[in-house]
Amino acid sequence: MEPSVVLHHLGFCCGRSFILWISWDRLLIRQEGHVKYRIISVGKIREPFYLQGANEYLKRLKPYTAIGLTDGWEEKISPNAGPKDIEKCLLKEGERVLSRLGDNELLVAFDPIGQMMTSEEFARQIEEWNHSGRNRVNLLVGGAHGLHAKVKNAAGCLISFSPMTLPHQMAVLILTEQIYRGFKILRGEPYHK
Numbered sequence: 001m002e003p004s005v006v007l008h009h010l011g012f013c014c015g016r017s018f019i020l021w022i023s024w025d026r027l028l029i030r031q032e033g034h035v036k037y038r039i040i041s042v043g044k045i046r047e048p049f050y051l052q053g054a055n056e057y058l059k060r061l062k063p064y065t066a067i068g069l070t071d072g073w074e075e076k077i078s079p080n081a082g083p084k085d086i087e088k089c090l091l092k093e094g095e096r097v098l099s100r101l102g103d104n105e106l107l108v109a110f111d112p113i114g115q116m117m118t119s120e121e122f123a124r125q126i127e128e129w130n131h132s133g134r135n136r137v138n139l140l141v142g143g144a145h146g147l148h149a150k151v152k153n154a155a156g157c158l159i160s161f162s163p164m165t166l167p168h169q170m171a172v173l174i175l176t177e178q179i180y181r182g183f184k185i186l187r188g189e190p191y192h193k
Contacts (some may be wrong), residue, residue, distance in 0.1 A: 035137055039054075040073065040140045043169070044072040054069060054172050054175045061179060061180050064187075067179070074144070089145065094151040104133075108141065108156065109142070109147055110158075111160060113143065113159060114153075115157075116159075123186050141175065
């Protein structure tokens, strides 16, 4: 639920405006404006049903935040590639991702070795990101071979959906749904379990 009343403009800090709001159950100090979110799928989302599902959740997220999805950042590699070729491929993909991050942006990588969270914990993490003062949060889903160690080390946060391997297309769909669920939880709005 949107805060109902602007109580007082608190001033400016680091070029940003802060406003004291009253919401349903608590007072909040919020940065004026919203953090932008970008989902980066290294692999291309080829299956129409995954893309349709992800786009549906992105559409539902419009009232809550500015969010976009970009995909297809993978390197071409032979299906018979050996470990050295895969390592080179991962490095190139990783460098491509890291080179496209702007100043004051956060990188969050999704990887099986990351921290597992409940939906409520993920919602609290979104709330932290929303109040972080960052320009954008980049949510990265690796391709067929995962992510290079350089990218994992550069990430401010590593999150795991499951210790099981998921197709990257499915991971993107799950991510968009969990972001939507997280915003619904934060707003105290009903959403099926």
